[in-house]
């Protein structure tokens with residue numbers, strides 16, 4: 001309240017604000033914590049991943065206990081934020097943002113914050129921002145470098161609302177700045193080149209600062225600039241993006257929302273994701289599962305071995321241990337499977353797998369996922385899932 005551009009009115013605006021944080025990894029945890037501590041009234045967090053030990057270097061809301069339990073990031077973040085600020089509402093969804101649900105998730109929010117790790121979903125979030133005239137805070141970090149910018153689509157100018165800007169303050173959209181998504185493998189990712197926690201922290205802090213200023217300032221005096229930094233060269237720069245809109249942009253000029261219109265129907269490409277660097281495949285199974293169906297799966301899994309059942313927030317996880325192994329399935333070595341007694345229970349689909357083998361069913365409020373560890377072959381993962389779970 002003592003900050004000149006904020007004041008009591010600004011703090012009140014933060015309290016009534018509804019912010020969507022897309023992705024709750026390294027960027028998302030830092031953004032969520034800062035917005036929660038600042039008193040942003042409603043935070044909606046969407047993330048489909050579970051906490052892993054390797055995340056703890058940079059994902060500041062999570063602990064070793066979360067990693068050991070394999071808690072979904074959205075639920076772990078919600079639980080932690082409830083301890084940080086009990087006066088705000090945190091909505092956690094273990095889900096991925098896809099064309100079928102993106103408008104539903106973004107519609108009820110005043111501001112979107114991009115804490116994602118892939119261009120495909122970034123374009124989808126950008127489509128949602130432009131289609132609905134919502135402000136989008138963009139950010140990214142890899143290695144020692146990072147960047148962030150606030151994007152105010154022209155479609156939302158002069159419309160009032162929680163964040164208010166005029167045509168002159170409109171900025172390019174993400175497609176104006178980066179018209180083509182790089183192909184997988186073309187860009188450095190955190191998986192391929194690592195990331196310094198400080199670089200993520202700085203990028204996320206800039207994102208949080210942009211979000212708080214957009215929400216609290218009235219009138220808006222935030223300059224339209226893209227901030228870049230490199231902690232290897234200790235170089236910080238920013239460049240103006242005012243007036244840099246592409247007049248022929250398919251998204252913010254022609255209103256063609258390619259990512260929103262892309263179908264992600266059942267059985268399609270969008271329902272399977274190879275988790276590179278983790279030797280795992282994730283399958284998006286269906287919408288929410290009924291308790292009875294979950295029970296049926298638990299019984300079926302129990303026939304394969306020991307089932308570990310866990311519940312955090314609105315999400316239940318079922319993890320199977322095969323007969324003959326005392327190890328938790330997360331550390332389940334393939335050699336143990338083969339040499340253990342009762343190996344007749346082990347599915348034939350396990351042949352040709354590598355490292356540890358695991359199967360976890362993640363049943364959340366609006367979506368269900370299976371994470372199959374031990375392969376990067378989607379067909380192999382699907383076969384194991386069909387054999388063991390039978391959905």
Ligand SMILES: [Zn+2]
Pocket residue numbers: 172173174175176177246249250251252253
């Ligand atoms: Zn554009």
